[in-house]
Amino acid sequence: MQFPTDSGFTFVLFGGTGDLSMRKILPALYEAHRSGMLAESGKIVGVARQEENRAQYIDWVDTHVKPYAAKNGLDEAAWTSFLARIDYVKLDLSRAEDFATLREAIAPLPGIRVFYLATGPSLFVPICQALASVGLNSGARIVLEKPLGYDLKSSNAINDAVGEIFAEEQIYRIDHYLGKEPVQNLLALRFGNALFEPLWRREWVESIQITIAEELGVEARGNFYDNTGALRDMVQNHLLQLLSIVAMEPPHSMDSDSVRDEKLRVLRALKPLDADDINKVAVRGQYHAGVSRGQAVPAYATEPGVKPDSRTETFVALKVEIENWRWAGVPFFLRTGKRLADRVAEIVVNFRPVPHSALGPSALRAGKNRLVIRLQPNETIRLYCLAKQPGEGMNLASVYLDLAFDRFFREGQMEAYQRLLLDVIHGRLALFVRRDEQEAAWKWVEPILNEWATTPRQPKPYAAGSWGPAASSAMLAQHGTCWLEEEN
Known part of the structure; x- marks a missing residue:
């Protein structure tokens, strides 16, 4: 099924060089792309601390993600066009100016914004607060990986803080089962x-x-x-x-x-x-x-x-x-x-x-x-x-x-x-x-x-x-x- 171009999106992947991104998230996005389930205008932006440019990140994806994407067979033409969707932004969570750089990088990109936090739960609140500080929380969707807290108290603390920035209908707490x-x-x-x-x-x-x-x-x-x-x-x-x-x-x-x-x-x-x-x-x-x-x-x-x-x-x-x-x-x-x-x-x-x-x-x-x-x-x-x-x-x-x-x-x-x-x-x-x-x-x-x-x-x-x-x-x-x- 081919979705129309007005289903555009910008998918921002925090932890873009992490194990979860490598084994699960990017291969899943590739398979959706190969099957014609992603709008042509949709973009994927990897975010990590490494001192890399787009070309270096694409090389990393081609080396590390491709074996997982290829487990059911790989369409080389589809893989090449999938890589063309991807961009990269270096981001240090301790630097507020890096979030301003992220905002400028995705400003011209189309459609709904999705922020996927493939990071440890201790980073969920700082990332959400930093996104809000540059206005990137408005109308966006935020995906939170488990574990969400260590117990009821810490889970509520994370949910309270994230809930002050994103409405409940913007929050996607993922359980892949x-x-x-x-x-x-x-x-x-x-x-x-x-x-x-x-x-x-x-x-x-x-x-x-x-x-x-x-x-x-x-x-x-x-x-x-x-x-x-x-x-x-x-x-x-x-x-x-x-x-x-x-x-x-x-x-x-x-x-x-x-x-x-x-x-x-x-x-x-x-x-x-x-x-x-x-x-x-x-x-x-x-x-x-x-x-x-x-x-x-x-x-x-x-x-x-x-x-x-x-x-x-x-x-x-x-x-x-x-x-x-x-x-x-x-x-x-x-x-x-x-x-x-x-x-x-x-x-x-x-x-x-x-x-x-x-x-x-x-x-x-x-x-x-x-x-x-x-x-x-x-x-x-x-x-x-x-x-x-x-x-x-x-x-x-x-x-x-x-x-x-x-x-x-x-x-x-x-x-x-x-x-x-x-x-x-x-x-x-x-x-x-x-x-x-x-x-x-x-x-x-x-x-x-x-x-x-x-x-x-x-x-x-x-x-x-x-x-x-x-x-x-x-x-x-x-x-x-x-x-x-x-x-x-």
Whole structure:
């Protein structure tokens, strides 16, 4: 699809030489350009502290970004025309005159202005204040990457300061999991099909699992991660956002506030946890030395930048309950961790068994009816049900209906960042986190943070390359269930 030239934009990328820009943002913009989804007049302006001119920055993009942009194949002509969109402005945050230089550089450029802050959260407020000091906040859109604060207090402080400069409808708090194709299709399945919506409730759903597992450790991010941990890094944002999408009521429409109002109701209905609850329904772990993909890997406490006696969690498993009419009594199991056995992100909806099996014991052994929404590494949706095996006797086996979108649609699946960046450019807020959602998530998470900060107990150890502490499996076993990979 080719957008008209009056959809022009100026996309200003702070942290223009950073890792996120290199791996995600610029490749996503290239793919949108290659697919004809960017207006011809749209411009991209990289901003960083390096003493570079435009030619040097283009060389950097060609060297460092091109390998990521080329993972699905590279169109050399499209790449060349994409580079022609890019400009560069050297900017030191401590120099007010550099922001005046930025204003002069983008003044003649067309369309809506988007400022993407691919920087640490400590720089969000100074950048916004400096933009306002030269009048660049008026009518612009500001994109804030996670983490947005360290706790509720610091998150509110950032939101208060940014909110004095930009109106809420100008602020795009990005969570890239909300841009993934299967998450979008989950909404379509639920709200577009009479088959699923009647089943999406406590009477028919036994439990729901949401997992985001990583094979990698903290790599070179030890200093950051040791002051953050998995609860802040993944649960407060990604996992609770996915939970709210899964559990939300049907919105009035798909406009931004209707969708986010329903997500907020879920977050506010989460059962609060006190200290006694936390010890029963929250597992925190930390990886020790082990073997991952056939290679020996070190313990978290020996990673560069990590304190040797660190109590920072690299694994979290939680049992969550939603206190409303639709979901009362249904456990939601959330899990995330580093140095786990596989890289996978998925949502598993386990449906209740039939009330009486007339088909014999093989029906009980064959497995559950379930819907598995795989977010990464391959994006798929599968509905598992039972079918008779060929041959003599009534022997059942688990089979699945594969919602293979590539067989029905010629267009390839859009990457999450590509979708979200296009939404920013076109002013669509539905897939971005509103401030009250963020506050509700922090309020629910904070008692766990406080309990873990004050307890002297170390996180439960688990071997790198495993699926986490045994206590995680034991927590599910108490409810008569197990993680999906354990059943398989």
